[in-house]
Amino acid sequence: xxxxxxxxxxxxxxxxxxxxxxxxxxxxxxxxxxxxxxxxxxxxxxxxxxxxxxxxxxxxxxxxxxxxxxxxxxxxxxxxxxxxxxxxxxxxxxxxxxxxxxxxxxxxxxxxxxxxxxxxxxxxxx
Amino acid sequence: xxxxxxxxxxxxxxxxxxxxxxxxxxxxxxxxxxxxxxxxxxxxxxxxxxxxxxxxxxxxxxxxxxxxxxxxxxxxxxxxxxxxxxxxxxxxxxxxxxxxxxxxxxxxxxxxxxxxxxxxxxxxxx
DNA sequence: ACTAGATATATCTAGTTTCGATATATCCGA
DNA sequence: TCGGATATATCGAAACTAGATATATCTAGT
Numbered sequence: 001x002x003x004x005x006x007x008x009x010x011x012x013x014x015x016x017x018x019x020x021x022x023x024x025x026x027x028x029x030x031x032x033x034x035x036x037x038x039x040x041x042x043x044x045x046x047x048x049x050x051x052x053x054x055x056x057x058x059x060x061x062x063x064x065x066x067x068x069x070x071x072x073x074x075x076x077x078x079x080x081x082x083x084x085x086x087x088x089x090x091x092x093x094x095x096x097x098x099x100x101x102x103x104x105x106x107x108x109x110x111x112x113x114x115x116x117x118x119x120x121x122x123x124x125x126x
Numbered sequence: 127x128x129x130x131x132x133x134x135x136x137x138x139x140x141x142x143x144x145x146x147x148x149x150x151x152x153x154x155x156x157x158x159x160x161x162x163x164x165x166x167x168x169x170x171x172x173x174x175x176x177x178x179x180x181x182x183x184x185x186x187x188x189x190x191x192x193x194x195x196x197x198x199x200x201x202x203x204x205x206x207x208x209x210x211x212x213x214x215x216x217x218x219x220x221x222x223x224x225x226x227x228x229x230x231x232x233x234x235x236x237x238x239x240x241x242x243x244x245x246x247x248x249x250x251x252x
Numbered sequence: 253a254c255t256a257g258a259t260a261t262a263t264c265t266a267g268t269t270t271c272g273a274t275a276t277a278t279c280c281g282a
Numbered sequence: 283t284c285g286g287a288t289a290t291a292t293c294g295a296a297a298c299t300a301g302a303t304a305t306a307t308c309t310a311g312t
Binding site for chain 2: 259260261262263264
C-alpha cells in the first residue's frame with residue numbers, strides 16, 4: 001500500500017475529477033479501486049485537500065441533500081458535497097501532469113544512470 | 127526549478143551514493159548538475175536527511191580532515207563528512223526504485239486514462 | 253596581507269504537512 | 283434495533299520544509 005503524499009494526492013484527485021464531478025468519499029474509493037488498492041488517500045488527507053482546492057478556485061462545489069426513499073421530506077438527510085473541476089483546475093491539472101512528467105524523466109536520470117558513468121568520487125575537487 | 131520532497135530526496139541521494147561515496151556539499155552540487163539545475167536540495171534539507179540515513183544504518187560515515195597544501199600540520203583544517211552506502215542502504219535503494227516504478231505506473235493510470243472510461247458520475251451508488 | 257566568494261557542516265524557527273484518532277450524523281440490510 | 287457502511291470534518295502530536303543564521307576553512311585576485 002503506497003500512501004499518497006500531498007503533491008501526488010492533488011494530481012490524482014484532479015485527474016479523478018477530470019473524468020467527472022465527484023465527492024470526497026467516492027473519490028477516495030475511486031482511487032483505491034483504480035489503483036488496485038495500491039493507493040490510499042485517507043479522509044484526514046482528503047478533506048483538507050479538497051478544501052484547499054476549493055479555496056484556490058480549482059474546483060467548484062455544490063451540496064446535495066441525499067434523501068432516503070421513504071424519508072421524512074422535512075429531515076435534512078445526508079449531505080454530500082460535490083466537487084467539479086473548474087477551468088482553472090483543468091489548466092492546473094495540465095501543468096501538474098507536465099511537472100509530473102518532467103520530474104519522472106529527471107528522476108529516471110538518477111535511478112537509471114546511463115551505463116559507463118560510474119565513478120568512485122563525486123566529481124568535484126576534493 | 128523543482129524542489130525535491132523528502133521521499134524523492136532520499137531516492138536521489140541514495141542513487142547518488144550508489145555511484146560512490148560522497149559528502150553533503152558535493153551531493154548537493156551533484157544533484158543540481160545531474161538534473162541540469164532542475165532539482166535542488168538545500169543544506170537545511172540535506173543534512174537532516176543524511177543524519178537520518180546514518181541513524182537508520184543506510185549509510186556509514188567517515189570524517190576527513192582536509193589539509194591545505196601549506197597548512198599548519200597541527201591545525202584541524204576543514205572537516206568533510208563522507209557518506210558511504212551500506213548493504214542495508216543498497217537494499218533500501220532497490221526497494222525505493224521498485225516503489226518509484228510502481229508509483230509511476232499507477233499514477234500513469236490516472237493521468238493517462240484509457241480511452242472510453244469517461245463517466246459523469248463516480249460509479250458509486252448515489 | 254587582505255578580501256571576497258566558494259566550500260563545508262550544522263542548527264534555529266516559523267510555517268506547513270501528515271496521519272491516526274475523534275466527532276457527528278445518516279443509510280441500509282439482517 | 284443493531285452493526286457496518288456511507289459521509290464530512292476537525293484535532294493534536296509528530297514530522298517535514300525552507301530561509302536565515304552560525305561557524306570556519308580554502309582559493310583566487312589584488
